[in-house]
Amino acid sequence: MHLEVSIPLNVSGVWYPVYDNDVSKSGSIGLSLTLEPKLVVTGRLSDREKIIIIRSDGEELELNDFKNLLTLKKLGTLSLNVYSEVPLGYGYGMSGAISLGYAMIAYELGLTDLRKALLTAHESEVLSKNGLGDVISEYYGGGIIFRKKPGAPTIGEVEVFTVTDDVQICSLPESRLSTSLLLKTNENALNYINQFLLNPTIHNFFEVAKKFTEELGFISPYKGSFKKKGLILKLGECGEGWIKHKIARSGVSVR
Ligand SMILES: Nc1ncnc2c1ncn2[C@@H]1O[C@H](COP(=O)(O)OP(=O)(O)O)[C@@H](O)[C@H]1O
Ligand SMILES: CC(C)(COP(=O)(O)O)[C@@H](O)C(=O)O
Known part of the structure; x- marks a missing residue:
């Protein structure tokens, strides 16, 4: 079965970390901008977790130390191809987007319910210290995101400001x-x-x-x-x- 998930990038402009003993309630209050080009993630069941990032020039990079996988693998063992026009680790919220992609593919394959998928993606970010507000912002997307209550999607709350001007x-x-x-x-x-x-x-x-x-x-x-x-x-x-x-x-x- 060919599954494809598209996830916007997320660049925060203001953030205020909030920590809770419950990881799904940890996150950030803040403002961010969700952006295209979206990350496109394809995936399938596999005998080991494997993530390959493929850039638009065709360059491929297999991730060998992506700590989010320690949490994500609870959802199942998947192999992902991540097509991206931006690099990992620069601040585009890509680690959150890859984690959300992993969780959504697991959900689409019937390995988990949606709520558990979303909580696991968020928790993988918080526990690896790779992000706080990216997963919830990318899940809802659609413009400028105000994270008014921190946490995973379904626990935190966002308000989305649609931008109608056709800005570059x-x-x-x-x-x-x-x-x-x-x-x-x-x-x-x-x-x-x-x-x-x-x-x-x-x-x-x-x-x-x-x-x-x-x-x-x-x-x-x-x-x-x-x-x-x-x-x-x-x-x-x-x-x-x-x-x-x-x-x-x-x-x-x-x-
Ligand atoms: N080749 C790689 N390039 C960049 N990051 C990598 C690579 N392999 C593993 N990683 C891990 O991926 C994670 C990237 O997370 P982060 O810096 O939050 O990215 P982003 O800012 O794109 O969301 C880091 O924990 C980093 O150690
Ligand atoms: C700013 C940050 C804490 C990290 O963002 P990134 O570098 O893209 O993982 C983000 O997750 C947020 O909560 O706003």
Whole structure:
């Protein structure tokens, strides 16, 4: 059986980590942008867990140290091909997207119910320290995501701001960095979220994201942009060498 799941990328602009003894309730309150091109994941049952990332130029990379698998393998033993136009480890929320892809394929194969699949994908991120709010944002998708209550999909809560302007978003992946650099709490996050909610536009998302990430020491030299982990996200025309994105119109979809 050929199964294909598409998952948007997720770039957070403001985040506030929240930890709970219950991993499914841990996560982040925050604001993020879900983006296309979506990750496309195909998968099947296998005799060992195997994940291969295939970039648009055909380059293949088999992941040999993806800690999320320690949790994901409880859903079944799968082999995945992940087609992606962006690299892993730069801040596009790819580890969450791959985990969500794994869980959705397990669900489509009848190995788990949907709720357990979604909780397991989220827990694999929190336990590996690879993310807090990516899985819930990518599951719902569809624009600017306000994570108002932290946690896994079905436990956390989001409000989605659809962006009707046909804006161009560009990214520049500069360096691979560890997510642990982002997990310290900055109390100002909640002020920036409120500033956004007073005027929930894409321009204001970039404004508050720039201010928040600069406070964490991530500085972008480009106008109309901010730096998150190892990538720059910019609103407007893409110069040569930049990756072109659209704001995602939806979350996860299965074909
Ligand atoms: N070849 C690889 N390139 C990048 N990350 C890898 C690779 N193999 C394993 N990993 C692991 O994948 C995880 C990527 O998670 P993360 O940095 O959160 O990615 P993203 O920012 O894309 O969501 C890290 O734990 C990293 O150690
Ligand atoms: C910012 C981050 C904690 C990590 O994001 P990434 O580097 O893409 O895994 C994210 O998960 C969030 O909760 O907003």
